[in-house]
Amino acid sequence: MFAGRYLWWMLMGIGIFLFAALSLDYITWLTIQLSGCGEMAGACQPTLRLISGLLKPACIWTAIGILFVATLLRLHRLSLLWSWGPVVTVWFVASTPILLFLAADAAALTQPATLAALPVAFLFLAAFVAYLTLVLEDGDTLPLAASVPLRRTIRLTAVYGALAGAAFMSELSRIAGTLLDMPALAVVIALAQPYLQTVLTLGTGSMAPAYAVLAAFIAALAASLLPHATARQQPSRRAIMLRRSRR
Template identity: 85%
Template sequence: MFAGRYLWWMLMGIGIFMFAALSLDYITWLTIQLSGCGDMAGACEPTLRLISSVLKPACIWTAIGMLFMTTLLRLHTLSLIWFWGPVVAAWFVASMPILLFLAADAAALTRPATLAALPVALLFLVAFIAYLMLALEESDTLPLAASVPLRFTLRLTAVYGALAGAAFMPELSRVGGTLLDMPALSVLIAVAQPYLQTALTLGTGSMAPAYAVLAAFIAALAASLLPHAAPQPSRSAIMLRRLRR
């Protein structure tokens, strides 16, 4: 999926999500007012159930699925799916609770407490999605492969973001055990998460190390956009060219 098409589908997914989060409640209110069902007790219940229990969740999950699949297709086009695909999936899973919370209460995004509680995995995901919107395939070098140190920095910080998402996701133990029907897995995750949090925060209990790694990730993404010298051809390639002549 090329940059223009990727941008279009991402905007479509974000638009559907914002429609479900911001507009469906007003549509529900308008429907009740126009139908006059509020005059009879219980008459509005089918309409409320249809919009809030069927239509709204369908829009939200459609938007999230669209964003996820579009990102994977973009990575496949850029030949980055094997490493970045699992990382992006981990970021999406770790961001799911806050996305569902914002879909239920979009006004919470304006509250300082909600902004402070945004998972670091979501910030990694937003930065990476914004990077993928650029026309990376038009450059002479492969995306995210400008140099070995830069590529190592990007991958190391991305893995840190995925681990941080797993460590600071309270619902992970319940979701993991429920989906796989393994109660022991829930217990194992619940026991391992505090140790992983301590390791990722360097024992400080603060999110400052995570934000520092996020800043390094964004800086590495920006550095990968800078023009780099083309790699020098190897000696065997030079000899092969001479033999062809």
């Protein structure tokens, strides 16, 4: 998926999500007022079930699906699906609970406590999605093909973000046990998460190390977009073709 088309689909998914989170409740209220069903006890239940119980969840999950599929298609276009697909999938799974919570309570978008409690995986995902929007695959410059230190920094911090998403997702054990029908796996995940949290936070119990790694991840992505970051790449295709023609 080209950068322009990817940006269009991402904006479409975000627009659907914001519509479901911010507008459907007002549409429900307006529908009830215009229909006059509030004058009769229980008369508004079909309308509430249709809009709040069916239409709103459908819009939210459609938006999440659009964002997820568009990101995977973008990675496939950049030939990064197999290396980055699992990491992005973990980020999406770990970010889904906060997205559902924000959709259910639109007022939480303006609450500092909610913003401060955003999962670190969601922040990693947002940074990477923004990078996929900015990076261009035209010419000889390949995405994420920066110098060796930058590449290693990006990969290591991304792996840390995926592990943090799995470690700090409280619903992970329940989801894994339900979807895979493996209660033993759910128990193993529930037992392993506290140890993984201790390792990732360096035993401090604070999210400061995670945010430091996030800052390094964002800085490395931004540095890879600079012209000098690709100066040490492998020779371009044109140079390789010229060398072959001389031989």
